[in-house]
Amino acid sequence: MQSFTYERAASAEQAAAAVAARPDAKFISGGTNLLDLMKLEIERPAHLVDISRLPLDRIEETAAGGLRVGAQVRNSDLAADPRVRSRYPMLTQALLAGASGQIRNKASTSGNLLQRTRCPYFYDRNMPCNKREQGSGCAALQGFNRMHAVLGASQACIAVHPSDMAVAMAGLDARIETISPGGETRTIPIGDLHRLPEATPHVETVLSHGEMIVAVTLPPPPPGRQVYRKVRDRASYAFALVSVAAIVEKSGDRIRSARIAMGGVAAKPWRATEAERMLAGAAASDGAFTDAAEAALAGAVGHGDNDFKIPLAKRTMRHTLAAAAESA
Amino acid sequence: MTETKTSNRSRETRSGVIGRPFDRIDGPLKVRGDATYAYENTLEGTAFGYILGAAVAKGRIAEIDTAEAERAPAVLLVMTHRNAPAQPDFGPAVMPTVPEVFTRARPALNSERVRYYDEPVALVVAETFEAARAAAGLIKVRYDEEPGLYDLPGHVADAYAPKRTNAGFETDSVIGDFESAFAAAPVKVDATYRTPFEHHNPMEPHATLAAWLGNELTIHTSAQTLANFRAAVASTLRIPLERVRIISPFIGGGFGSKLIAHADTILAALAAQVLQRPVKIALTRQQMFANAGHRAEMIQQVRLSTDTDGRLTGIAHDVWSATSSFEEYCEQTAVFARSLYAAPNRLTRHRLVPLDINRGEWMRSPGEAPGMLAFECAMDELAERLGLDPIELRIRNEPAQDPERGVPFSTRNLVACMEEGARRFGWQRRNPTPGSAREGRNLIGYGMAAAIRPNYIGAATARVAIDRDGRVTARLDMTDIGTGSYTILTQIAADSLGVPISSIKVELGDSRFPRTAGSGGSWGAASAGSALHNACTALKQRILDAAQSSEASPLRGANTTEASFADGEVRLGQRSASLADLVRRIAPDGFEAEGSVAAGAATQSYKAFSQHSYGAHFAEIAVDCDTGEIRMRRMLAVMGAGRILNPKTARSQIIGGMTWGIGAALMEQTVLDPRYGHFVNHDLAEYHVPVNGDVPQMEVVFLEEHDDKANPFGAKGIGELGVCGAGAAVANAIYNATGVRVREFPITLDKLLPDLPVIAI
Ligand SMILES: Cc1cc2nc3c(=O)[nH]c(=O)nc-3n(C[C@H](O)[C@H](O)[C@H](O)COP(=O)(O)OP(=O)(O)OC[C@H]3O[C@@H](n4cnc5c(N)ncnc54)[C@H](O)[C@@H]3O)c2cc1C
Numbered sequence A: 001m002q003s004f005t006y007e008r009a010a011s012a013e014q015a016a017a018a019v020a021a022r023p024d025a026k027f028i029s030g031g032t033n034l035l036d037l038m039k040l041e042i043e044r045p046a047h048l049v050d051i052s053r054l055p056l057d058r059i060e061e062t063a064a065g066g067l068r069v070g071a072q073v074r075n076s077d078l079a080a081d082p083r084v085r086s087r088y089p090m091l092t093q094a095l096l097a098g099a100s101g102q103i104r105n106k107a108s109t110s111g112n113l114l115q116r117t118r119c120p121y122f123y124d125r126n127m128p129c130n131k132r133e134q135g136s137g138c139a140a141l142q143g144f145n146r147m148h149a150v151l152g153a154s155q156a157c158i159a160v161h162p163s164d165m166a167v168a169m170a171g172l173d174a175r176i177e178t179i180s181p182g183g184e185t186r187t188i189p190i191g192d193l194h195r196l197p198e199a200t201p202h203v204e205t206v207l208s209h210g211e212m213i214v215a216v217t218l219p220p221p222p223p224g225r226q227v228y229r230k231v232r233d234r235a236s237y238a239f240a241l242v243s244v245a246a247i248v249e250k251s252g253d254r255i256r257s258a259r260i261a262m263g264g265v266a267a268k269p270w271r272a273t274e275a276e277r278m279l280a281g282a283a284a285s286d287g288a289f290t291d292a293a294e295a296a297l298a299g300a301v302g303h304g305d306n307d308f309k310i311p312l313a314k315r316t317m318r319h320t321l322a323a324a325a326e327s328a
Numbered sequence B: 001m002t003e004t005k006t007s008n009r010s011r012e013t014r015s016g017v018i019g020r021p022f023d024r025i026d027g028p029l030k031v032r033g034d035a036t037y038a039y040e041n042t043l044e045g046t047a048f049g050y051i052l053g054a055a056v057a058k059g060r061i062a063e064i065d066t067a068e069a070e071r072a073p074a075v076l077l078v079m080t081h082r083n084a085p086a087q088p089d090f091g092p093a094v095m096p097t098v099p100e101v102f103t104r105a106r107p108a109l110n111s112e113r114v115r116y117y118d119e120p121v122a123l124v125v126a127e128t129f130e131a132a133r134a135a136a137g138l139i140k141v142r143y144d145e146e147p148g149l150y151d152l153p154g155h156v157a158d159a160y161a162p163k164r165t166n167a168g169f170e171t172d173s174v175i176g177d178f179e180s181a182f183a184a185a186p187v188k189v190d191a192t193y194r195t196p197f198e199h200h201n202p203m204e205p206h207a208t209l210a211a212w213l214g215n216e217l218t219i220h221t222s223a224q225t226l227a228n229f230r231a232a233v234a235s236t237l238r239i240p241l242e243r244v245r246i247i248s249p250f251i252g253g254g255f256g257s258k259l260i261a262h263a264d265t266i267l268a269a270l271a272a273q274v275l276q277r278p279v280k281i282a283l284t285r286q287q288m289f290a291n292a293g294h295r296a297e298m299i300q301q302v303r304l305s306t307d308t309d310g311r312l313t314g315i316a317h318d319v320w321s322a323t324s325s326f327e328e329y330c331e332q333t334a335v336f337a338r339s340l341y342a343a344p345n346r347l348t349r350h351r352l353v354p355l356d357i358n359r360g361e362w363m364r365s366p367g368e369a370p371g372m373l374a375f376e377c378a379m380d381e382l383a384e385r386l387g388l389d390p391i392e393l394r395i396r397n398e399p400a401q402d403p404e405r406g407v408p409f410s411t412r413n414l415v416a417c418m419e420e421g422a423r424r425f426g427w428q429r430r431n432p433t434p435g436s437a438r439e440g441r442n443l444i445g446y447g448m449a450a451a452i453r454p455n456y457i458g459a460a461t462a463r464v465a466i467d468r469d470g471r472v473t474a475r476l477d478m479t480d481i482g483t484g485s486y487t488i489l490t491q492i493a494a495d496s497l498g499v500p501i502s503s504i505k506v507e508l509g510d511s512r513f514p515r516t517a518g519s520g521g522s523w524g525a526a527s528a529g530s531a532l533h534n535a536c537t538a539l540k541q542r543i544l545d546a547a548q549s550s551e552a553s554p555l556r557g558a559n560t561t562e563a564s565f566a567d568g569e570v571r572l573g574q575r576s577a578s579l580a581d582l583v584r585r586i587a588p589d590g591f592e593a594e595g596s597v598a599a600g601a602a603t604q605s606y607k608a609f610s611q612h613s614y615g616a617h618f619a620e621i622a623v624d625c626d627t628g629e630i631r632m633r634r635m636l637a638v639m640g641a642g643r644i645l646n647p648k649t650a651r652s653q654i655i656g657g658m659t660w661g662i663g664a665a666l667m668e669q670t671v672l673d674p675r676y677g678h679f680v681n682h683d684l685a686e687y688h689v690p691v692n693g694d695v696p697q698m699e700v701v702f703l704e705e706h707d708d709k710a711n712p713f714g715a716k717g718i719g720e721l722g723v724c725g726a727g728a729a730v731a732n733a734i735y736n737a738t739g740v741r742v743r744e745f746p747i748t749l750d751k752l753l754p755d756l757p758v759i760a761i
């Protein structure tokens, strides 16, 4: 770990300005991801701006009937909030399926969204990795890529975004509020926050340097039953092989609407819009779920070790949709 | 839940201290954080070291630029092969004798050669850990990289036969004519299994604080076997043994990865010498993967043949294992198969493929852990082919004596373990047709496997003293690696001397104490315990001699050999006296005595009897029919392991072992990248061990047993028995649940998925 200077931000604007002022500065929130990366010198900020004490830790009702979640709300608190549990149960399920109790107690909403990939080659400075070091190559492409992406990847990078929370939020059409160094704010649909790797895997989001997330707004809960299903190699404390967040709204035996997001398959939470379109108006049947799952993975490409993710994602989606449709 | 069918008061126990489930004596210290582990020791002026590892797996250091690191704040020393104190060369890949593996010099920063990925190439020592770590990042190294070999399956054709396996067993065993028997048999199984690289990953990393006082070196470290560390440090630094003291009172797990000294110990000693100040170094979790041993990847072919009644006519177990190109390690993977089942024609072989990686080391249950994982699955495959219940198949092949050595068993309760287990587990509920038991969207399966593990005794000596207040102190260089050594040794001394356990203080983990074989190979309790027992016997004799002859003795002149020590009293014939009172009167300075035990292999009893512990594992699992996720539901182990000294610590050992079985069956695997030669998933986020949620209800039952051939207590080793066969029981349950036989461990869901039928919703 390289030495760094540290300051505690007094306000969101000041924090944004402090980071913007130095190209080698970074925000630190819970630090559960950033510190690990700094110890291994994968991240080498020379200056840290601590935003963990900013008063952004509230969960408030919005006029529209949704919730506004401050960037500093801890993962544990968000999962336990009674309003989240009753109105956005799949967000609670996703949060509780992530990391460990200790990490969730420290991890923040914004840090969770912006956590970096767990690609093991990214984590080893001796290995070629375009994300860590532009133009050095991608060791995972021909290497051990069991955890890697099957959708939206490029020859430059096949890493996945590891967050569970973000997948549920994607299914809920969350919106990300940011503040820029000049004090301007903007709102970004969660689907637009993360970028696919293309030729520039080191650029992971649309945020500019110094732009800070202040809140995540959840629109009013969509009608239908919500289910988050995470598939992993052990019962707890493992990243998703694949995960599916599904909301199915039924009318009689037919599906009125469906929302589906997938995790563990791409560099961002992956909305399965084509599958959603197919399900709208269809009979709630095994056949419809199977077809939707096929459609969701239609463009998927495996890289060897991770080929299994394609059938796994389909199977998981099929039964998650069925579970969401069960008593919806 | 644990049950022991061993009665609390067994034959020679008067006080009933042995066999009782005492809590761990070191428990309160550990809960309070008062047990000081190696890295927590502080000495005035301690400096902190940080190791920089090689970025390539094979080649040489062409250039190493340490200038910037040397200029960094608070840096005291940057050590590389250019300025490290002279050390002996590493020496040959195979040492002339088995024990030398433990004691050989293990030089570090001794050469420009890089032998494996992440091998230390530099050490930075600074005033703080942070400063050392930051400076290590400033060192620039250029390597001349050379192509290396990192791929076992691709080089099986180049395998060689080592001279012996670990622990000195024969490389091959051949009895009868296996090939002909196999060719002629009506029923056979020929199955090849793969087991991956695995890492011990004890909670406490390898860590050392080294300090010189004049020419005496004191090493606080985390060691299972102090004598090995002492010898390796002495030979690496070329100083006499007597000048090295090793201290290791508390160890946060070892599992075999702390039997020999590693780079943290050697480099701390060297840096402390150069700087003339105490130096502290720990391996990082990531560094432990390359620098602290592993279980090697293996390919195992098991061939079994029977007559139509399921009686084995042939057993063959062939093992190809990865080893290191510069230091051989051959796990004794097929050795257990020489003792487990009867068959007239038998063949076991070990072959090695040298790779450019660090040496494999002893990892909990070396041999049985990977070997039984394969072999006991093959037995399950055979049972199915025969249409026999797996337990019945094993009963039909129960040998009357050790099938290869031709000597009787000291005790062997395998059949009783299986039968008792079947009854308790509800084995009759198992549906023998695979893939046919469903609950909701879960496929349910039952599996079982046998367990066998040799009983080793290592040479050990103990010293015991009693003072004028009746307080007993036992000292030996034994270690407690979290297993309960402090507790059972206390029980043994209390039992022997007939005093309450509160009168006993056991001191371990200091090389100034008499030498033992330490903790490893499940020999600790029996070896150190026997030595202590003998020391107590000698102590009692001293006390009795003095009691009869001393002027001040109330028992003076008691002309009898009928003596007993019980309830704090010494009884001689009809007369008795309080032990403490007696000592105070006749020996104001107290008494002291030593006792020893010889290495098992050298004893007559070991030559005349086949000595093993046995057991039977049972597992019930559920497989999600949609995702293929495998989750344990319950496990049972029934063990016949001699007399149980303390059912509580014994149960902990067994359930820990069973948890290792779950890990081996379902998740533990380190991936060696065949292009770069590094372990890819080298941290605990990516190397999965079972977490609480993976470990189900576990039941452990000990059958009543007393092995009078083993040692004075009739006890046998149990630290590793719980692992043996546990993973195979899980794997067999998966097959029973799904009808899919995965022969490549660990059984992760991706391997099940292609053959897992899609079930209608
Ligand atoms: C062993 C382990 C297992 C885990 N398992 C899972 C899992 O199963 N599922 C899962 O989803 N997660 C998992 N995690 C990841 C965990 O969720 C993240 O580490 C955590 O959410 C990060 O939050 P933080 O507040 O600590 O972020 P930090 O580490 O503080 O920050 C992460 C990044 O976000 C940036 N950042 C933070 N806040 C802002 C802001 N407001 N504006 C702009 N930039 C910001 C920081 O600069 C940094 O780059 C695991 C982590 C570990 C260590």
Ligand code: SF4
Binding pocket: A117, A119, A120, A121, A122, A128, A129, A130, A131, A132, A137, A138, A139, A140, A141, A156, A157, A158, A159, A201
């Ligand atoms: S997948 Fe992406 S993060 Fe991983 S090595 Fe390739 S470029 Fe780096």
